[in-house]
Amino acid sequence: MELAHLRVFETLADELHFARAADRLGLTQPAVSRQIAALEASLGGKLFDRAKRSQVTLTATGALFLPEARAILRQAERGEALARRAARGEVGRLEIGYVASAAWGGVAAALVRRFLTRAPKVEVHLQELETPRQIEELAAGRLDLGIFRTRPAYPTELKVQPLLQDTLQIALPDSDPRAAQPVLHAADLADARFILPHFGEEAGFLARIQALGQAGGFPPEIQPPVRDFLTVLTSVSAGLGVGLVPESAGALHLQGVVLRRVADVALNSGLVLGARRADSSPLVRRFLQMAQERPKSGHG
Template identity: 35%
Template sequence: MDVRFLRYFIAVAEQLHFTRAAASLGISTPALTVQIQKLEDELQLRLLNRSTKRAVSLTAAGEAFLVEARAVVERMERAIHVGRQASRGEIGGINIGYVGSAAFSGLLQQRVGEYRTASPDVVIKAYELPMEKLPDMLLVGEIDIAFLRMPVVLPSLLSSQVLSRDKFCVAVPAQHPLALRGAAVSPGALAKETFIVPEQPRGLQEVAHRGEFSPIVGATPGGLLAVLTHVSLGAGIAVIPDTLRSVITLPNVVYLGLAGAPIRSEVAAVYRKGERSPPVVNLLKFLKH
């Protein structure tokens, strides 16, 4: 049944007058009369008592049908509204995977917070995950966007957008001679140190290259908080993103700058090329601007 029939009947039932109902619908009175007759014929019910030429009253069947007709129209309008919201990306869900350094930088909170304000009905779930797992999880659809620290070799079906840039520094135990000196450290001065290596080793690799040494690896515990915990326990030193200076304070850990040209670090959003999910597409627009 065409939902227009229901709208026509509701208008007549509320006005109890064909002419006034027709005016409210923006159609002619004869056209409305024909539509109501078609509805009664299709239902094989008499919905209206025609007491005069234009005035009407509801039959018992008409009163019962009015309740259900209103409910159907309301559900239809709700379905249309929800469908349009979904097509605009205003409802739905997004699964985000991230590495700890993206959260420590504040970037993840800022960008996702802006998106939540604009699309409060989109459900966002965020998971801290090992960086090496994120590309494959994107490919199979387990997550929708990954925030990670570059460089990372990406499959051809994925693309990336750099969101922020910082530099690397060195974290050392508080009683280490370098900490007591308190000055920026040249890469060559670290040649004999034992390194605690985070999941993104880019900083250490460049330090070793500039200092012309092969690093001695003491542990690779994964996330940056675990790395700094190892440093605080005196297990070694670590080359880490400089942004951690302002967000993580641990006992027995001192941060030192690296002498020479800054070693740059980038946090990027990684996503599927040709992404079609409206909520994800909208979030990507936020990230790219």
Template identity: 40%
Template sequence: MKLELRHIRCFIAVARHLHFARAAEELGIAPPSLTKQIQETERLLQVRLFHRTKRSVALTAAGEAYLPEATAALASLQRGQELAELAERGELGRIQIGFIASAAFAGIMQKTIRGFRKHRPKVDVVLIEAPMTQIPGMLADGRLDVAYIRPPLDFPEEIRAVSVYQDEFVLALPDDSPLADHAVINPSQLRDACFALPEQEFGTFEVGRRGRFQPKLGPRPGPLAAVLACVSLGSFVAVVPRTLCDCLRLPGVVYRPLGGKPVVSEIALTFRRHERAYAVREFIKYAGANVR
């Protein structure tokens, strides 16, 4: 026979009450059964834990030494059970959230994560900015659990994308450009423009399609702040999400809406289709319930 949790619980109960009848009542067992449990505990530990007489019960030196360790061990096991139950419900864990900078500019990511942290305060949320082209692979191999991107983007079959925010593309152009005098820029007016390309190229090529021209391509700096820096130098224009108008302004750059039917710019939450981690599944569920 090996020492079991029942032995430790019985010992702690008797040590707390120093009375077998009251300890047995707390444990919901008969006093003779409790006596047997204590005797087994002492035999297994090969020490005497209590001085017992007909009128009194007292801890021995061995019992005094064993009590704090037994109490700590039992508390640790109980805490472990509580943590396991929290993890099972998705209330504990760690989530690695990838994002591209333009997703952060829209605010939907921040709003969702703030709300989720209140909803599941024991879940550790880690943010990782990553180039959009690398995100599918990072999701597939587990370096990311979910990610905020701007579609379209090719993903492996096991990755799913759900739209969580929608705005539209606008044109960023130098403030001294003749086009800056127009309140609205029609795609056909951009036939001779040279475009700085953000990492999401869809808006640029869609503007070219609607204007019936092949866009003349300039630098590909990637992040939107770098794209606007190129525009500010005076030689380029860029098709960028409308959300930038409210949160990112550079000297020498102005924004103008595009004429015609809006060119839609979305933000999507991407994740593994068959996610197993409870905390990640809780985040996906929460994010989907708070789509705007």
């Protein structure tokens, strides 16, 4: 017994006429005759009465089997549709990590929102995690996608694509004399004390500060690490030092803090979207593809 048999059976039970059923199925009448004969043989009994050549009717067995056949076909159609939707990335579950600074600018939320308008049945789970942790979790398969900051290198099993070209800026107290300058130079920061988040070293911020020191000709002074970028800004506001924070952190508008670009040192720190290179999930593929459509997706 195959689904093809049941499709023919259902159509013939509707039409009660071999030639018309064949027409509806895009077959010829002999093909229908044989399909029905084969099904009857496999079930071990007649499904249609056709002793009198005209007016085909269902036998008792056929009448009993018809709802069964319909149920099988409908179930098969539902299953097929579900698999097709899943294959197209319209249903399923997606674990997405994001760095807090991606939330400030609304990048993460905007991406997910855009995805959900296209695939509303996908169950998206968001986790705020710092960049190194996301890379770990992605590799371990506990995350499907990560929205994190660019790194000089990534594990080979991961692939990343650019999401937002962010630059790092210097956060200063507005009372600082340097706040008056529209743009800073590395040398301006010779006597600065830098406040870093605890993940700053692992995430490459320390390396950036050292590059800054090298360009300005000073050994940078680093304060004890703080919890996150928000604490960095709060500390700057309190006058404990200066911070190196992503431009998008400016979206926070913390009272008493200003952000200034550094003119003579490249301090890029884009947001990227990472995933497992081998991930075959159509959801992930679809998400990545969508994110590429407008790499600089709006902040709202």
